[in-house]
Amino acid sequence: MEPFFRTTGVILGTLRAEYRQLANRYFGTVERLPGDARAVCQQTVDRLWEGDFYRTSLGHFDFFWMRDFGTVAQSLVRLGETKRVHHTLQFALRHYRRAGAVTLCIDSVGNCFDAPGKSIDALPWLLHSLHVSGYELNKSDITFLHRELRRYRKKYLDDDGHIRSMKYAEMRDAVIHDRSAYSVALVARLAYCSEQLQLEFPYKMSQYREKLIAHYWNGHYFNAAYRNTAFSAECALFPFFLGIVDDATMAGQTFDYINQQRLNEPYPLIYTNTPEKFRYNWWMTGPWMPNYQGDTIWSWHGEYYLHLLKRYKRPEYKREYKKFSEMIELHGSFPEMLNLDGSWYNAPVYKGDPGMVWAALFLEL
Secondary structure, eight states, rough: OOHHHHHHHHHHHHHHHHHHHHHHHHHOOOOOSSSSSSHHHHHHHTBBBBBBBBBSSSSSSSSHHHHHHHHHHHHHHTTHHHHHHHHHHHHHHHHHHHHHHSSEEEEOOOOOESSOOSSSSSHHHHHHHHHHHHHOOOHHHHHHHHHHHHHHHHBOOOOTSOOOOOOBBSSSBOOOOOOHHHHHHHHHHHHHHHHHTOOOOOOHHHHHHHHHHIBOOSSSOOOOOOOOOOOOOHHHHHHHTSSSSSSHHHHHHHHHHHHHHHHSSSSBSSSSGGGGGGEEEESSSTTTTTTTTOOOOHHHHHHHHHHHHHHHTTTTTTHHHHHHHHHHHHTOOOSSSEEEOOOOETTTEEESSHHHHHHHHHHHH
């Protein structure tokens, strides 16, 4: 039955997600929540829990997204929501086992699908969430995850454990990267969490750390991809955020670059200062979604930036926290992303989503 559930889930889940996206663009509204930035974020996170799993947003992303949930799982645990995190993971694992595969997305009725395509980071974020929440795996879970790890190695990695040159979806899903620094960091995290969960994965986190420093580090930040030296926020920050590389001097050089290039103005953080240096999926760029992941402001990356400023005790932390709070209070919502002038993003087929689950990252600060 796995092929049936998998195929049906992909069709129904994708169609519903696309319908929700278009309906939100032309008929959706952004509800203003009362209170200061922390109050807005707390209301957002509370409302995204409906008793079964954490939704991704109060807008059209009203389903489970493994990547988004993975980035906030540890924050939710630290905020005292371990039980809800475990309930969400139980929901995800149940439907993954039924579909026979780990996917990026699951809707409320259990349809598993990938958006916009099969990703290299869904399984790493699942293992990360299981590890940081202390989730107790049963025999069925372990058998399933061992199978998924074998598939993952065969599909994405060469015989030495390094990422193959191939197309796949990842965090910056509008862009076609070739072995991004973000992807390397996520495979490193998968290696670490596999070891902690006592799952079979033959490669160690250290080899990916060495790869990031030797090949991707340019003295200011981790390059976006294997042959692209441009700045891309997720690639610059995630090796530090996930603890793959823990070096205060290197992190400080990245923070200095962000300051020099004003990538934290008017709010943190702008995705890139050179959008022309990337290749984009045709349906996620102009004229349909112009500048969606170009030099727009992404709150998600602003939070990773704030967490790292705080971790490394940077003097600009208070200033950037204040600006980020002002951004939330300006809109009365936790925005997915904004135009460079701080206004809400609207495009012919897409409207920035309100009330993102990412608000949990801010509440942890």
